[in-house]
Amino acid sequence: MKKIAIRLIGAVLILSSLAIAWAGMELYRFKQTPLNVSEAGHLITVKPGSNLNRIAHELEARGVIDSALYFRLWSRWLDQATAIHAGEYELTPGMLPLALLENMVNGKVIQYSLTIIEGWSFKQLMAALSQHEKIRTTLQGLNNEEIMARLGYEGQHPEGRFLPDTYHFPAGTSDANFLKRAYEAMAQRLAAEWQQREENLPLKTPYEALILASIIEKETAVASERAEIAGVFVRRLQRNMRLQTDPTVIYGMGDAFDGNIRRRDLRRDTPYNTYTRKGLPPTPIAMPSGEAIHAALHPKPGSSLYFVAKGDGSHYFSGTIDEHNRAVRRYQLNKSR
Numbered sequence: 001m002k003k004i005a006i007r008l009i010g011a012v013l014i015l016s017s018l019a020i021a022w023a024g025m026e027l028y029r030f031k032q033t034p035l036n037v038s039e040a041g042h043l044i045t046v047k048p049g050s051n052l053n054r055i056a057h058e059l060e061a062r063g064v065i066d067s068a069l070y071f072r073l074w075s076r077w078l079d080q081a082t083a084i085h086a087g088e089y090e091l092t093p094g095m096l097p098l099a100l101l102e103n104m105v106n107g108k109v110i111q112y113s114l115t116i117i118e119g120w121s122f123k124q125l126m127a128a129l130s131q132h133e134k135i136r137t138t139l140q141g142l143n144n145e146e147i148m149a150r151l152g153y154e155g156q157h158p159e160g161r162f163l164p165d166t167y168h169f170p171a172g173t174s175d176a177n178f179l180k181r182a183y184e185a186m187a188q189r190l191a192a193e194w195q196q197r198e199e200n201l202p203l204k205t206p207y208e209a210l211i212l213a214s215i216i217e218k219e220t221a222v223a224s225e226r227a228e229i230a231g232v233f234v235r236r237l238q239r240n241m242r243l244q245t246d247p248t249v250i251y252g253m254g255d256a257f258d259g260n261i262r263r264r265d266l267r268r269d270t271p272y273n274t275y276t277r278k279g280l281p282p283t284p285i286a287m288p289s290g291e292a293i294h295a296a297l298h299p300k301p302g303s304s305l306y307f308v309a310k311g312d313g314s315h316y317f318s319g320t321i322d323e324h325n326r327a328v329r330r331y332q333l334n335k336s337r
Helices: 002-032 052-061 068-077 097-106 122-131 144-151 175-195 206-219 223-238 246-256 263-267 290-297 321-331
Strands: 042-046 087-091 111-115 166-170 306-309 315-318
Touching (some): 042 052, 087 097, 144 175, 206 246, 206 290, 223 306, 223 315, 306 321
Antiparallel strands (some): 111 166, 306 315
């Protein structure tokens, strides 16, 4: 009986060893087997509160992995079972199971993007946010004052407050969080530029620099002209001359602007009409780029006080009203004299 018992124990040990060896080989095979993903790739969404069991079973049900059990065992072996981040993950051909696990542990979710275009109005920015399929809308139906209060900037006008740039974010980012990020980026850029400003500018605060920068942004699409246009406006402010810039009139017209400015529009007084009022308008009229802010605080020296569009995107600059009138006749009225 003793010999039989010993043989049985030996057989059990052998079988156990074989089972362990087989399991080890299976785990190693699983680890080294790429995910079953087509050339087009695959997308998996880990919802907030999802646990590893649910994720593993979903991967198995979709045929991405052949064993939810092995996926869970590896995650527990690596002590990563409770470190999964919610979000969207991209599965690519050739990706191994542990690479996916590592991405979920490190929160390497798919990043989407939205670019705030230089010269956009706040209205255009809000429209872009509402139309982006990966941004969660939370501010819809609120007016500008309510939006700024919701963001934590109560009493501030939103125009010009958000830095034009390309921002990357995971799916589900709220419009409020996106705006806070762009607001902070603008605040930091404006503060840095203000610290390095030229001396003796007719600008008392960073906000006035932001207002001037927004006008510069709307006046030219030629980057090399920004500082020269800034010089014109700075000299006009120093001499107490009206800025007389069309973009401010257009902004003051709001939805009444139909694409054309008429003489009566230039005469119709609004807080933004720089033909009827001296100084800067009360707020920015667009989102200025960092380069426009830099130009406003580093205007090009010179004597020009006027400029007129040449029709090719650039401008002709003049130092006297007579020269300016000749330029207007040449470039705007198509008269040689």
